[in-house]
Each structure stands twice: as C-alpha cells, then as structure tokens.
Amino acid sequence: MRHRRTTVALLAAAAVTSLLVPVGPATAAGNTLVVDVASPVRPVTHVGSGGLYALATTSTPDPALLKPLRLNQLTQPAPGVQQLGNGATVPTGDALVVAPSAIGAGAQTYVRMPDIYRDFPYRWVSWADWESKVRTMVNARVGAAQVTNINGWELWNEPDWTWSTGSAGSFTSGWARTFKLVRSLDAVTPIVGPSYSVYNHSWMLSFLTAAKASNTVPDVIVWHELDDFGWANIDEHVADYRAIEASLGISPRPISINEYGSPNQVDTPSVAAHYLAQFERTGIKDAERAYWYESGTIGGLFHNNRPTGSYWAYKWYGDMAGNIVRTTPSGDLDGVAAYDSSRKIVNVVLGGTYGTNSVQVRGLSGFGSSVRVTVSHTPASGRYANVTAPTQVSSSNYTVSNGAITVPIVDQDYLGAYQVLVTPASGPTSSWQKVYEAENATVVNANRFATGNASNGSYVGQIDGTGSSRADSFVDFIVQVPSTRAYTMSIRYANGTGATSTHGLAYNGGGWSTVSYPPTAGWAQFASTTVSVNLNAGYNVIRLAKGSPNFTGGVGYAELDSITLN
Incomplete structure (x- = not known):
C-alpha cells in the first residue's frame, strides 16, 4: 500500500503526535527485557529483512551495503512494470531487471503482478486486457533462464479497496480465474495472496472458503500490517488465521507480511525491534518493510545510497547467526535475540521505551564466570540524514551469577535502537565467523529440518x-x-544413497567445480569433506547446488548441515 495512507490515516495520525512513535514520554520506565539463551525458538533466517520496492535498479541501493543485511525476501513489481509510485517519474524495480542484485544479496522475490498498471489505485480495463498482461508477465519470467530468485506470484495487491468489483466481478472469482491462468503457464512458482491491506477475520474466512472450493488456495498466505503500533496485534492475527485454516481443513501455509510499518515509522529504529521480535515469535516465513516514499531504499534504510539510522538496526539483525532465542518483553521494551554457539555470541537488538531499563540475559553458564558486554546505539536520524556507524555506549565485563547477567540501558532513547552483544570475557571463540549453518543461509527449492545430529x-x-x-x-x-x-572449506553433509553424490560449487560469479560426498551412515547422519576456495576480503557468496544455471546438475542427493572456513 502506498498512496491511500497519505490521504487517510496519515492525516489522522498527524493530529495525535503520540501515535507517531512506539511509545511516548508518559510511558513508565524501569522495564526488563529477558533473553533466554537456553531456549531456542527457531534457526536464524532474518525473517524481517526485506522490503517492498526495496531495489530500484541493480545499483540502487548499493549492492555492497546489501549483503550485511542478509536480505530474506523482497516484493518487487512485475516484469514490464508501469507503476509510478510515490512521485516517481519513471517505473523502477522490475523484478527481472533487479534480479542480479537481489540474488547477490541472498534475497528471494515475490512478483507483484498488478503493478503492471501505471496508476495506483489500479485502473481496471477489462478481463481481456488483464489476462493478456498476465501471459506477458509469466512468459517473461519463464524465459529468464538465469533468474533463480522468483519464489512467488502475488496475483493482486490489497483487493479490499483496489479490486474493481463493478467491472471485474467478485474478487474471489477473479482470484480463481487468475490463479488458474498463471498455473497453466507456470506450474512451478508458488502463488501468494490474498494480500489484504489489513488482517480481517471475515475477509480471510470468506476468501479461504471460496479458494478451497475452487482449488485455488495460495501457497503462501499474505496480509499487511501497516497501522501505527501494528506490531502489537501480529500474534493475535497469526493465531486467528491458523484457527481459520484448521477449521476449513486447509494444510498449514507459510505466512508472509509483505508490507509492514506505517508512514510514520520508517525512521524509527525502535519500531523495527518491535516488529522483528513479533515476526520471530509468531513463526512467520517473511516480512517486508513497506514502500511509502522512495523506491530503492528498503523502506528508508538508505538516503542517497548510504545508511540512515535504521539501517544499523537491520545490520545488527543481519549479523545474527545460529538460533533465534526466546525474549520476553516488559512494558514497551521489546527485542529480538540470537545465539551463535560456534562463536559464543549472544546478539540482542531492542528498543521501545525511555528512561533507565535493562536487559537480563539468562543461560550463560557455559560462558564462564565473567562475560564481555558491548552496548551500542543507533538513532532515529530522519529519512534524509545518513548515519556512518552506530555509537558504542559501553563495553565492560560482567560477573555471571546463576547463569545470568543484567545489563542496564541508561537514559534510553525511545526512538532509537540498541544492540547488546555478549561474549566470553576473552571475546568470541574466533575473531571472525568461520562456521555458517546451512539453515541460516538462502535456501532455494529445498527445506530446513530439525535433528539433534546437526551442529546447530x-x-x-x-x-x-x-x-x-x-x-x-x-x-x-x-x-x-x-x-x-x-x-x-569443510562441508558437513549427509548422503544416504549408498553411493557417492555430487553438488556443484561456485562462488562470486566464478565457474563451477564439483564437490563429492561419499556415503554416510544414513540421512541426517553427517560427515565432512574438504575443498579449497579462493575468497576476497569482505563479503562473498558461496553456492552449493544440485541444480543451477550453467551447471548441468549433481549426481545423487545430499543434505547440508554447515560449512566451516579456515
């Protein structure tokens, strides 16, 4: 959603200043966010790292600044986009055009099909016109042999107010008709929707009832969370959706919140902490920052292709590895945390209130009697101000008592975000990250599984x-x-075929080589094999593939646990 809020909700919000930020100075201080390192929630996948119209071109945003964010999911306009959103003078962000930048950053992409129209709200012409457009878009994607990151067709956007019922008929009928046309042209790519502008029980129930009857239930369920304080209801919305799904006998679908945050929140890092915490707790698949202003900024993380204050909150989130661990909010203080057992790093990103508050980190018995804690801060800089780096607030040792420490956040900036980084007193077990878990990486046309045999x-x-x-x-x-x-590079793998299997190995756009995996004791029974890779200082992308463009394909099958660099 873009223009509608500018004319409706934004005017109302402007009259009530306290609604523009997560909390106001009237909120009580003295809250404690509890982080339990011993209670993993799920593997780190950077669920909330992404955006709508996040990429404008292959150079905007700067690709070098994208990799640290570990982008998960984007929603980009359709091939041949004509949409001129938010004052743009030329269309931007064509999903196929920006694909090289997205792939290089590790991001998958939903294609928003109705943005083939120039105007928003969309101006319906006819079914013949729409179906011709659909054929053109899908055929363009099917013909793009080098594009590997398109993982969803978004058939429509916010039908609760942009679908022309008078001209096109009911949305549920139109959904089924479009779904079947896309499936006839592309039987592989998932279909996502219904993409309502808000979560509404009756809308979702009616839609899913009709979709089940027509055999057109989406592969991924989508709605938007765009209200001020919208994060507060995400858990209730997810629970309500799951109940509808179960009542209709529909198998559980992944959930995408592919637009989140109000126009007032793009410059508020503490809001990001609230959203990220809720996304991780509720188990959704992905979430994308909304597009209210300029395209190619990931919802305000960049200005003039350089970071704003909010960028650094997402950079901290991007640095997370291992497992997301349980956090328990207190009042308006909330955050997301991860534990990387390979380096013994606890990484907490938090925000949301003012005054003196604290973060209690539990489950540190394996860290020794003393730990090193570094606290950093990033401000709400404004959409048009760059922030070169976060500010270190403190760095000191804490004595571990009963496996826990309590870290004060003094005179907290309720608009900014904070990072609390905890390591053993001597520092992380390695000075740079050497172990990379496969489940933390970009996984394409494969699946994550849990087992006690795996390293994480x-x-x-x-x-x-x-x-x-x-x-x-x-x-x-x-x-x-x-x-x-x-x-x-040591690759930890499992091969239960009984014969040697192979994957293709490529990195940084170079040529392919072959990795061989001798048989292991069975599936999810891991062993290691070693290869050599020539890497550049800084960020690199390493691909292990059963199949990939310019690679004829691997032999047999193998599972991946992790890679280790030395």
Whole structure:
C-alpha cells in the first residue's frame, strides 16, 4: 500500500503526535527485557529483512551495503512494470531487471503482478486486457533462464479497496480465474495472496472458503500490517488465521507480511525491534518493510545510497547467526535475540521505551564466570540524514551469577535502537565467523529440518531440483572473511544413497567445480569433506547446488548441515 495512507490515516495520525512513535514520554520506565539463551525458538533466517520496492535498479541501493543485511525476501513489481509510485517519474524495480542484485544479496522475490498498471489505485480495463498482461508477465519470467530468485506470484495487491468489483466481478472469482491462468503457464512458482491491506477475520474466512472450493488456495498466505503500533496485534492475527485454516481443513501455509510499518515509522529504529521480535515469535516465513516514499531504499534504510539510522538496526539483525532465542518483553521494551554457539555470541537488538531499563540475559553458564558486554546505539536520524556507524555506549565485563547477567540501558532513547552483544570475557571463540549453518543461509527449492545430529540442531534437505531456474535446488552462503586468500572449506553433509553424490560449487560469479560426498551412515547422519576456495576480503557468496544455471546438475542427493572456513 502506498498512496491511500497519505490521504487517510496519515492525516489522522498527524493530529495525535503520540501515535507517531512506539511509545511516548508518559510511558513508565524501569522495564526488563529477558533473553533466554537456553531456549531456542527457531534457526536464524532474518525473517524481517526485506522490503517492498526495496531495489530500484541493480545499483540502487548499493549492492555492497546489501549483503550485511542478509536480505530474506523482497516484493518487487512485475516484469514490464508501469507503476509510478510515490512521485516517481519513471517505473523502477522490475523484478527481472533487479534480479542480479537481489540474488547477490541472498534475497528471494515475490512478483507483484498488478503493478503492471501505471496508476495506483489500479485502473481496471477489462478481463481481456488483464489476462493478456498476465501471459506477458509469466512468459517473461519463464524465459529468464538465469533468474533463480522468483519464489512467488502475488496475483493482486490489497483487493479490499483496489479490486474493481463493478467491472471485474467478485474478487474471489477473479482470484480463481487468475490463479488458474498463471498455473497453466507456470506450474512451478508458488502463488501468494490474498494480500489484504489489513488482517480481517471475515475477509480471510470468506476468501479461504471460496479458494478451497475452487482449488485455488495460495501457497503462501499474505496480509499487511501497516497501522501505527501494528506490531502489537501480529500474534493475535497469526493465531486467528491458523484457527481459520484448521477449521476449513486447509494444510498449514507459510505466512508472509509483505508490507509492514506505517508512514510514520520508517525512521524509527525502535519500531523495527518491535516488529522483528513479533515476526520471530509468531513463526512467520517473511516480512517486508513497506514502500511509502522512495523506491530503492528498503523502506528508508538508505538516503542517497548510504545508511540512515535504521539501517544499523537491520545490520545488527543481519549479523545474527545460529538460533533465534526466546525474549520476553516488559512494558514497551521489546527485542529480538540470537545465539551463535560456534562463536559464543549472544546478539540482542531492542528498543521501545525511555528512561533507565535493562536487559537480563539468562543461560550463560557455559560462558564462564565473567562475560564481555558491548552496548551500542543507533538513532532515529530522519529519512534524509545518513548515519556512518552506530555509537558504542559501553563495553565492560560482567560477573555471571546463576547463569545470568543484567545489563542496564541508561537514559534510553525511545526512538532509537540498541544492540547488546555478549561474549566470553576473552571475546568470541574466533575473531571472525568461520562456521555458517546451512539453515541460516538462502535456501532455494529445498527445506530446513530439525535433528539433534546437526551442529546447530537443524540442516537443509530435499536439495533435489535441477533442470530449470524455477526448479533448481541450491544453498547460498553469504560469508565474510578478513583477507583475500585461499581458504579451506569443510562441508558437513549427509548422503544416504549408498553411493557417492555430487553438488556443484561456485562462488562470486566464478565457474563451477564439483564437490563429492561419499556415503554416510544414513540421512541426517553427517560427515565432512574438504575443498579449497579462493575468497576476497569482505563479503562473498558461496553456492552449493544440485541444480543451477550453467551447471548441468549433481549426481545423487545430499543434505547440508554447515560449512566451516579456515
């Protein structure tokens, strides 16, 4: 959603200043956010890292600044986009045009089909016109053999107010008609929707009832969370949706919130902490920052292709590895946290209130009697102000008592966000990240599974697809290394075929080589094999593939647990 809020809700919100931010100075201080390192929630997948119209071109935003965000999911306009949103003078963000930048950043992309129209709200012409447009869009994607990151067709956007019932008939009938046309042209790519502007029980129930009857239930369920304080209701909305799904006998679908945050919130890092915490707790698949102003900024993370204050909150989130762990909010203080057991790093991103508050971190018994805690801050800089780096607030040792510490956040900025980083007193177990879990990486046409045999409790399996850019299965690891040199890469894998299997290996756009996986004791029974990779200082992308463009395909099958660089 873009223009509607500018004319309706934004005017109302402007009259009530306290609604523009997560909390106001009237809110009581003295809250404690509790982080339980011993209670993993799920693997880190950077659920909330993404945006609508996040990429304008292959150079906007700067690709070098995208990799640190570990982008998960984007929603970009359709091939041949004509949409002129938010004052743009030329269309931007065509999903196929920006695909190289998205792929390089590790992001998957939903294609928003109605943005083939120039105007928003959309101006319906006729069914013949729409179906011609659909054919053109889908055929363009099917013909783009090098594009591997399109993981969803979004058939319409906010039908609760942009669908022309008078001209096009009911939305549920139109959905079914469009669904079946797309499926006749592309039987592989998931279909996502209904993409309502808000979560509404009766709308969702009516839609799913009709979709089940027509055999057109979306592969991914989508709605938007765009109100001020919208994060507060996400858990209730997810629970209500799951109840509807169960009542209709529909198998559980992944959930996408592919627009989140009101126009007033794009410059409020503490709001990001609230949303990210809720997304991780509720188990949704992905969430994308809304597009209220300029395209190519990931909802205000960039100005003039450089970071704003909010960027750094997402950079901290992007640095998370291992498992998301349980956080318990207190009052308006909330946040998201992860534990990387390979380096013994607890990474907490929080915000939401003022005064003196605290973060209690539990489950630190394996860290020794003393830990090092570094607290950093990023401000609400304004959409048109750049912030070169976060500010370090403090760095000191804390004594661990009964496996816990309590870290005060003094004179908290209720608009900004904070990072609390906890390591053993001597520092992380390695000075740079060497172990990369497959389940934390970009997983394409494969699935994550849990097992106690895996190094972080999870692994990637069903890496089975090959033969086309819509079916190829691979895992992309974004790694950061300190210097340009040859690295030894140990791959932890399982191969239950009884014979040697292979994957293709490529990195940084280079040529393919073959990795061989001798048989292991069975599936999810892991062993290691070693190869050499020549990496550049900084960020690199390493792909292990069953199938991929310019690669003829691997032999047999293998599962991936992790890679380790030395």
